[in-house]
Amino acid sequence: MSAFRYLIFYKPYGVVSAFTDSEGHPTLKEYIPVPGVYPAGRLDMDSEGLLFLSDDGDLIHRLTDPRYEHPKTYLVQVEGEVTDEALGRLMTGVMVKGKPTRRCRVMVIPEPELPERPKAVTPHGPTTWLRLVLTEGRKRQIRHMTAAVGYPTLRLVRVAIGDIHLGELRPGEWRELAPDEVNALRTSLRIMGGRIPAGSRGNARVSRYRSGVHRSPNQGSRRSGGGGRGPK
Structure with missing residues (x-):
């Protein structure tokens, strides 16, 4: 039986990917009342x-170690109509702060169904939605990449880490991974042994958080972010 905790969280726009912030921005502490956990990497506040x-x-x-080349999937809205030449450059790698990015997978997609975002950017012309799959995670990498080929990023949403997906989570919601999800993740990262039995509920001290989707205590029954499509 595993005593470890494994959570996924839909980080909203404007929230810092940490439990403290010296500048007073909203943090994970306001959403996740589970002691001892910390995030694998970060998402920018925006x-x-x-x-x-x-x-x-x-x-x-x-x-988080790039040597394991664990894929992370993003939906990205950029300014303008992206050309095939720009897509090719993104796929093969562009220079970001003097170092080329790794090859990645990228494709143009229809506008996805996403929760509305507060302070959404109103574009002054056409936009393109991209699906990018990266195996590295430098600071603000995607924003630097799209800017390097002439298409500034307007909105960026990470939707998957390996085979772990956001699913039906809404901004501000979180849930615990099921044992089979944790085992699949451990296998993909080549972590041997320590498989978690199906149906394991872990430490009884925190079992009240174990099932279903959870919201911040400050959210009550309201789901943050609302419904509908991305920024127009």
């Missing part, structure tokens, strides 16, 4: 989407 949190240090290390 980015949204999937954060993985745990107190399993080995798994966190492997998930």
